[in-house]
Ligand SMILES: Nc1ncnc2c1ncn2[C@@H]1O[C@H](COP(=O)(O)OP(=O)(O)OP(=O)(O)O)[C@@H](O)[C@H]1O
Ligand SMILES: Nc1ncnc2c1ncn2[C@@H]1O[C@H](COP(=O)(O)OP(=O)(O)OP(=O)(O)O)[C@@H](O)[C@H]1O
Ligand SMILES: [Mg+2]
């Protein structure tokens with residue numbers, strides 16, 4: 322159990338280095354095992370956005386936190402692809418440049434994982450193959466419209 | 472103390488009814504005193520978006536929660552205008568129609584309260600008189616640019 | 622394995638039956654605030670066997686059943702079906718299409734079905750365990766929750782991936 | 784009372800001195816993720832006397848001092864000045880312009896100044912009490928915190944408004 326856990330952490334760390342610097346357009350991401358390899362060992366996340374010094378996670382901005390978390394999720398998905406993944410407004414805090422890098426990586430991962438993405442971001446919508454619009458009637462009932470893509 | 476507290480709650484409730492239905496384009500907002508008027512009495516918030524039945528706060532959507540909170544803040548500001556107020560991405564969860572209503576009410580309140588609004592939303596930026604752009608250099612240092620408005 | 626179809630009837634704001642078909646790649650879901658988008662994410666988690674009503678923004682089981690609206694009576698039942706398509710038998714069952722159905726009634730009774738046959742919750746959880754439950758649905762506002770966890774609490778995420 | 788100017792030097796990512804002048808109406812602050820926008824909101828709260836470093840996303844007092852960057856040495860001090868303009872003496876001091884300054888040094892020493900004269904924290908808090916401190920700065924991601932509070936905890940918001 323322990324050996325396979327350490328192997329997984331190592332593989333996800335390798336993937337995280339790549340997803341982090343691709344999503345941030347530079348910088349360094351690392352995953353480190355803490356407290357030894359025993360059963361109570363944890364996982365430290367190191368995130369160093371481009372042009373910044375190494376700092377602790379609580380100093381990251383709102384958008385940097387969201388992008389770091391997405392980089393970690395995408396790293397796990399590239400090591401152990403889940404058949405599908407639902408993302409509910411994970412791009413809400415991202416600026417325009419980061420949304421585009423997020424969309425592009427989503428597209429690359431969608432070869433092996435299906436994504437259902439709930440979003441208000443135009444750039445994310447443009448990357449989808451199918452688009453559903455949800456409306457709420459005066460009667461408090463939600464309805465679904467299949468929209469054609471822009 | 473108690474009498475002035477109840478008067479304030481009543482005045483803010485009256486204002487909240489107006490700010491809620493203006494921001495949501497309909498529906499009902501209410502503030503109710505709970506547990507009697509004594510010192511341990513609390514404030515209940517009732518939010519009923521248009522086209523919905525009366526429900527508890529935890530069933531509201533992300534955007535409905537943000538808009539309800541903004542309606543309450545704006546109600547307090549219309550009863551006791553603070554000289555200035557800083558809003559950090561309070562419009563992040565709002566859809567396009569709600570952002571426009573938010574911007575319009577911000578504009579009306581800015582007669583008596585100065586606002587500093589941190590935002591990524593184009594509609595909110597268009598409502599501002601002065602625009603500052605913040606950039607981060609390769610050296611990890613933030614700099615300020617005064618931008619002209621679109 | 623891939624996600625083919627989602628069917629909702631009586632689940633939260635979906636009083637009338639709706640069906641969404643999913644593409645192989647990326648499906649985007651858009652709409653105004655309060656229209657029902659996150660309710661769709663909740664429906665998927667619920668159908669996969671989610672037991673904690675708090676993580677579905679509810680307080681009790683009946684919070685997922687359509688509670689009525691202006692001119693609309695409350696319903697007595699919520700039902701969600703999720704259809705998966707598999708190559709081979711990676712989900713451990715000899716069918717190409719597998720439909721997981723969950724129902725709950727106002728009196729609290731719960732039904733779980735696989736391809737129309739009543740099963741136990743344990744059977745559903747066994748089926749969905751291989752889908753990577755910890756990272757299948759990332760809820761609104763929760764994307765950076767993993768950064769706030771203590772290092773030891775992050776193990777779960779990796780053990781599932783192991 | 785109105786907000787005229789904000790001056791930062793050495794506060795968080797603002798290593799070089801910057802000044803923002805505010806308009807009577809609405810001033811918008813924009814920029815990429817991580818550029819320093821929320822640091823400006825933190826600077827205003829800090830200058831007004833905020834004592835809890837946790838609510839400034841820090842762990843200790845020195846977290847607000849520029850900690851260095853690629854090719855940039857850390858600084859030894861953080862300073863923020865906020866200039867307010869008043870009609871009459873609503874802030875209780877006989878000046879048209881009132882500048883509140885706060886400094887902190889790496890050794891933990893803190894200075895508070897009003898119009899260049901050293902004062903105590905108590906004097907600053909007395910001055911800013913009339914500005915409605917509970918709703919002067921709404922932090923990122925915290926707008927709906929009031930909805931999660933228990934009813935009794937919301938009294939504070941109204942007492943300040945009373
Ligand atoms: N059991 C129920 N019966 C009827 N309506 C319900 C029920 N549970 C939730 N709702 C409704 O669903 C709405 C919330 O939907 P949801 O959270 O999916 O919105 P959303 O599209 O994600 O919006 P946002 O963009 O603001 O996040 C609420 O307004 C609530 O009235
Ligand atoms: N003491 C410090 N010294 C140097 N840099 C600091 C210090 N404290 C915070 N920072 C930097 O400030 C950055 C965060 O800035 P801030 O939170 O203001 O970003 P933002 O513009 O609000 O971004 P977002 O749009 O993502 O919310 C972090 O990347 C961090 O490196
Ligand atoms: Mg939502």
Ligand SMILES: [Mg+2]
Pocket residue numbers: 382383384820821923
């Ligand atoms: Mg910010």
